[in-house]
Amino acid sequence: MDRKTQRELARLSQEAKKLWDEQRDILSHAKNVARHASQSANDIAKRDLIPRAHETYRDTIEPTLARIPWRQVPAPTKSSNPFVYVLMAIGALALGLIGYAAWQTLRADDDLWVEDED
Numbered sequence: 001m002d003r004k005t006q007r008e009l010a011r012l013s014q015e016a017k018k019l020w021d022e023q024r025d026i027l028s029h030a031k032n033v034a035r036h037a038s039q040s041a042n043d044i045a046k047r048d049l050i051p052r053a054h055e056t057y058r059d060t061i062e063p064t065l066a067r068i069p070w071r072q073v074p075a076p077t078k079s080s081n082p083f084v085y086v087l088m089a090i091g092a093l094a095l096g097l098i099g100y101a102a103w104q105t106l107r108a109d110d111d112l113w114v115e116d117e118d
Contacts, residue, residue, distance in 0.1 A: 001009075
């Protein structure tokens with residue numbers, strides 16, 4: 001390489017290093033701002049939002065739930081039939097296969113796309 005090209009590469013390298021340092025500083029500052037915002041939001045939620053939500057639950061939702069006539073549902077009896085477990089395993093396997101087939105169908109695979117020739 002000639003001297004002009006070497007000087008240009010050195011200048012570009014210095015500019016890239018300077019830009020990288022600036023970007024690190026900006027990201028560090030953004031991280032600190034986000035941490036401060038998160039702490040502030042947490043303090044506001046603890047001070048204002050949670051007591052208001054608890055008060056609303058206690059005054060509105062709890063009395064409404066107390067008026068609903070809850071029916072006692074009998075507990076299901078346990079079955080000792082091993083066929084039930086075989087059916088559950090087959091169902092879980094079928095659900096997994098359907099999920100895998102859907103994932104294979106919907107995933108983005110760039111190698112499968114043919115670009116138009118213009």
